Amino acid sequence: MPETAVLEEPNPYEAAFSNVLESLHREGRYRVFTELERPADRHPRALWHAPDGSVREVVVWCSNDYLNMGHHEKVLEAMHRAVDDGATGAGGTRNIGGNHHLHARLEARLAQLHGKESALVFTSGWVANFTALGALGRVLPDAVILSDFDNHNSMIEGIRRSGAERVVFAHNNLADLEQKLQKLPHARAKVIAFESLYSMDGSVAPIGAVCDLARRYNAFTYLDEVHAVGMYGATGGGQAQAQGVEARVDLIQGTLGKAFGLQGGYIAGSKTVVDGIRSLGAGFIFSTALSPVVAAGATAAIEHLMTSSLERSLQQRHAALLKIRLLAAGLPVMPSPSHIVPVMVGDAALCKRISDELLQHHGIYVQPINYPTVPRGTERLRFTPGPKHTPELIETLVRALETVWAQFGLTGH
Ligand code: PLP
16 A cells, blocks of 8 residues: 555656656657668668558668768678677777777778877767867866867867866857967967867868967867768868868867768877877776777778778769759758758758658658757758769759748748
8 A cells, every 4th residue: 555655646756857858849849769770772762660650761861871881881791790700899998808909900090091190989979079078178287178169069068078168269260269369378278179060051160270270379179070081081081181281180089970881989199199088088998999890890981981082972962963953942051061951941840840741741851950959040951962862862852842841831042
């Protein structure tokens, strides 16, 4: 009897969670997973396990495996070989039993890719940013971290973790950055933390000019190249490589989860800086190492993209075509100099309804991008055409968008 009485008591903790979920639903920001299978031979088509139990073919338009390297035959072969060799789980942290030859090979390749002395791999790009920026604060007492307004959550959290003072400068705004640098004492440690390519609007940072300011004002440069590695530069080294300024960036951070198709993150820089982060970074020291299978696959992806530009150029061609076709159709495509093609909606609930309609009735999968990923009122659809999104698939997408825009009574740009 006392036991059932306890069970019938309303649980105040459950209620607190329900309240949060209700408010997300009310604002149209509740996130629903789309359950997919992505067979390699059907890409960019995937199988959608719909909530009604049916399985339907859809075209994926929002993958961050931008070049479909996750399915590349060299990547699959390297991963199969690693599995057969027993390189499945790492078996520990890198310091205690989990350090594998495949990690060392991957890090050597990453250092070479970025023209740096050394690289260090983490379990994700998020962990890499959080850990590396967090450690910088410990190495540089009384540091100020100057952070671009649009920086990713992992950088913001890393800066918080660092304990350093944070000064936010306007997005890609050199004048504002300089003004903020000018106010700081020359001798005080300063880190400029920014991204090379901002994934929600596709904007590209003027990396060389930021490095000029860093030199003038005695600052260290920390560059997140997550959305650019594999995608830009002669060997896929990212925007810094494409802009010819790689050597001037102190620390480059990247991911293995986007253009390299798998999972994991990394930093690349001088031997001393990377060793310092290796020695201090809690997110590295106290976590089981990346699976060596993944390290093997990522190395194969990097090596392929270092010598092949085919995937990059096809992707760029399809992104350019999609932008032209969206503009011609009068759809509100946002200006973007990069491979990202965002279409503005400006309302969270509407964005979700459009995305649902495209999935349900047009076999098109594009995830709505809502707050806090983008500011409120700038909710959007974000298309990432890849090498295999043919002109025919692009036409089908544009026609579907025209239909849905008319159906919801929306105007174009
Ligand atoms: N940095 C930026 C700019 C990102 O957009 C993301 C993820 O989308 C990350 C870091 C985190 O990378 P990962 O997905 O490998 O954790």
